[in-house]
Amino acid sequence: MLRMRQARYALTALLLIASLVFQLPIIASANSEPEQAAIKVTMNGKSFTPKSAPYMDGSNIYLPLRDMGELLGTTVSWAAATKSVTMYYPNLSIKLNFGASTATVNGQEMTLNAPLQLVDGRIYVPLRFLSEATGAKVDWDAAANTVRITRSEEFFKEYPWSMMWLNRKTGEIYMTKDEQTPVTLLGKLDASLQGTITINNSGTTMSDFVLTIVDKAGVQTTAYQLLVHAKKIVAQQKAVYTGRYESNASYTQVLISNAWQSRYLLTDGRKVTVYDQNAKLIDSYDLPALFGKDDMYVLQSIGVDYVIARPSSTGLLTLLDKKDKSVVVLADKLLTGDELKYAHMNKTPYLGDTLSFAADMGHGQMDFFYTNPLEGNKQSYRLTYWRPSYEKEREQLPKSKPLKELAAGCSPQTVNSVYVQQGDLVYLPIMGANPDDHELINKACSLLKKFVSKGVLTTVRTTVKDTFFHGMDIEFSDGVSYIEVSEDEGPGLRIVQGDGKMLVLQDSESYKLINELSVEPPPLVVNPNPAHFGDKLHIAGVNGDSQKESSVSLYWVPIQTSYNSTDPDPSLIIYKSTAKFGHFSDDFVMPAYGTAVDGTLKPITLGKGYIRISGSIFGNGSNLRADIELKPATSVFLSVNGVPVADAASKPLTEQGRVYIPVRAVAKLSGQPVIWDARTSSVLVRTNASAVASYKGGASLWIDGKIAAELAPIIRGGTAYVPIRAVTAAFGLPVVWDSKSRGVNLTVKTAASLVKG
Structure with missing residues (x-):
């Protein structure tokens, strides 16, 4: 087993708001200076140096929100999507919206004399709010250019990041699970x-x-x-x-x-x-x-x-x-x-x-x-x-074969797997069942043979290192035998033999062999990039699975400017495939919809994001993620249940700002019969031909014996097309047109053979 698997967060209300406002009656003169002197902050007489410097704007002092939260022991959460700040503390909750003139404190609205400010990507708050909202003592020492905050230290919080x-x-005792959740007793x-x-x-x-x-x-x-x-x-x-x-x-x-x-x-x-x-x-x-x-x-x-x-x-x-x-x-x-x-x-x-x-x-x-x-x-x-x-129980356990016997019979047929780890980097498993790995298996076997012939047996205690494991594990196909080869002092390797003994091999060439067995995974490749909805994409990479066959799920993840633990997982499954010994190479059509973690179908957002795969992290993790930019489709395309339709005969078309779908494709998906009456150029849905015997008005769509005049079809290249609104009216299939992706998506209970990823 791989070693990595073995070793392998009022003060009462008064304080929380130290990010908030104090109006200064005598700072106008300071504002007239070419440059402001650095504003200092003390808490109960002790100096506090924020990571971002406070500053003066007019008659208000502004302090960095995140630093003030640390000073006062509050949680601080900034939601970029809503431009709002939330702060929590025992018996206290504060919400401030960027640009608003009021704040909400414990559910009650309070007026802000000065708004929040965003400077170099950091949120600043006016200090006066601290005094007005909580009664905390805040003094401005003009001579020392210092804000002096005084409050009782009734709450103990061991670390700034602690949630208790x-x-x-x-x-x-109060606790919260994260910065976005109110504090509970x-x-x-x-x-x-x-x-x-x-x-x-x-x-x-x-x-x-x-x-x-x-x-x-x-x-x-x-x-x-x-x-x-x-x-x-x-x-x-x-x-x-x-x-x-x-x-x-x-x-x-x-x-x-x-x-x-x-x-x-x-x-x-x-x-x-x-x-x-x-x-x-x-x-x-x-x-x-x-x-x-x-x-x-x-x-x-x-x-x-x-x-x-x-x-x-x-x-x-x-x-x-x-x-x-x-x-x-x-x-x-x-x-x-x-x-x-x-x-x-x-x-x-x-x-x-x-x-x-x-x-x-x-x-x-x-x-x-x-x-x-x-x-x-x-x-x-x-x-x-x-x-x-x-x-007695130990005596009955199956025993691992001795090193000498394992080395003598070592081959791709007797080795199940080789796992290599160099510190915090874990490399691809080398499998005896994978023909492509046989050369590497033979190298690992040659190392064992060298241990037997040149290794020196020494007596030493097993040390516990603070660093990650460096070496390799060899698991044999008998299901019992196992050897761990680890780095020794200098350019050497060792195998622990038990009872305080180990076999040491001081051989630089053997030491280098570990590097030859350190197979880094190739980065996940997705082409072309940028990609358009409806384009055929090629994806290749490894998921790190050691089985002969394993499933691979591809996810589209949009780039997020902020993250809140209460936000739903934005990942959408866009394609599924199979890997052989962890490797896969596939072509698929980029869909406009993906499946969310709750199983619902959701539209994929345009713009920059990344495609990731399910699997194990190896090397630096580049095998699991590839950045990509998504753009609108170059032409209208059809999807069924979010999966692009491969059949070219099912491709929609646009005319005069309207989107049309081949009627035969829709009929096939719905399972309902459609009659084409060539004499009257009519598409008949649940309608007998006798109903249109006297019709002379040109191409038409008939549903349940009645003409749908507003849903007239068009004939192009010998194929009848109906407007997308007719899909629901005539066949009962939900249809969605997404102008951003230029995709039409039909929802059906069972997709017919023309649907192919």
Whole structure:
């Protein structure tokens, strides 16, 4: 498996509006100077430097909106389409429309003494609104050329981009999912905060998670865990630690009946309560009873059959194996010599070891991170503890063949796939089943053979690097055997053999071979560009899929000048195809309509945009997107259910500003019989020929025995055409004429054979 898959956001109302106005009684003289001196801003006496400089316009000071939102702890959203600004804060919402003389504050209209201004693409707001709307204290210090803002700091917001606010006085906690959504109250923390606060949350959704609030005062750390379900606090716990503190585990997933299920964890340091995805209490653990020691514990992980925690009195990470009821001090199993002695004897800066839980790898393999305190480089290692309770199960597992055997039999027939990764760049998979990849497979096999013949076996701990993986993974067709080749120090490669051993190949030529196997995907190609609606387009590229056949969906996406998370996805599916081993090359006609994510048919907008494909990102991602400009069709064309009609005999025509469609094509699509009466030049729909026996008025359309005089057909080249309005009147088919694209679209329940993309 590819390594990348392993490792792989009132102050009360007063504050939010710091982007808004303060009228200056004495700035006229400053305006007469050739250049304005830089206006400074302070908040509660502390200097604040906006990314965009404030300025004076007449008697108003303008401040950059985005920077003021950061200063005051509000969210700020600018919608370019509507030219409106929205700001949110606990118990406060503000909406300002560009060019308007009023603003809406908590649903009430307020007058603006000065409008918003747009300067170099940035929105500026007049400061006076802050004073008038909220009562915040705003002073203009003319001598210092400084705006001084004073407000109470009742809300704590850890980072400018955070979407959570904590009222330190009341304990109320507010949250929003993004800048476009009003702030809501989650609930209240049952505590009095004393020291330095940090906040984090863990879970998989914005409505269900565990919120951890840490209050550090001196040597004492108080950790509060709050379970949030459906955006409301439903349970909370408090744990107090003296000296060493590590974050308690608060979320995990367990595999039950082949499905991963969420588990939320709360602890007071002695008892752990476990909740399911519906916030239902399903289990609890008495840590002192389980570990046999009356102590305060930091919880690192809970699995189906194990608990990992660190007792405060020793600081030694401990594993409880529920299968065999054993309690294991992990340092005793994973460390030796001076490192083990240090873990047991050291008291500075705290007691215990530096082990931390990494992952349950399955079948009793428990991995841990370890930093050796006796080394100065702070290198992180990955150590493995094999639980004895799983020994029999491991013995029954299918075993990967040894490297020597795999190398000897390595070929395109025995290799399933080769995945190469160089840092954050992932390259195209090389597949044994793809004849075009056989040469590359053979190169990978030659590398394995060289490892066997020239590799040097060394003993070393597995290190954990902060960078992405560099190397390749080889998966064999037996479904079990797997080899990971990674970069070593210098121009070398290595293969981990297990038990702290690895095979190292210091060979520059072999090192270069990884680059030869790094197959970059070609960029997505769409021609011609610009393209016209109704044009035949050629598209070629790769979606990165390793299967022999895979589906490819092409999407048209218009260029957007602004984005709001509440906006619908603008992507429209315009064509579907099939890739072979990830590669495709197709011709299709550019439609005027595409299918939205909700399944509805929508017109494609003219202008600049891009075509993207569904698939995996490889290299720099250029394989998934191609910029293109769409222009009107060079001539009128017909689409059915959004798909251009390929049959030339079905092509519409225009005369005297009216659009006509071949009547036979419409009849075929509708499934209704049409009679052409040559003697009277009449098109008969659900009409007998006897009804027009005495008619002498020229080309005509008859529907249900009556002449539709306003829908008279025309005869061109021996083909009868009816105006598009007649399609609905005569055949009941919805028809739309789009003058921008110059396309006619018919909607039918089933498209006949003449429809072809």
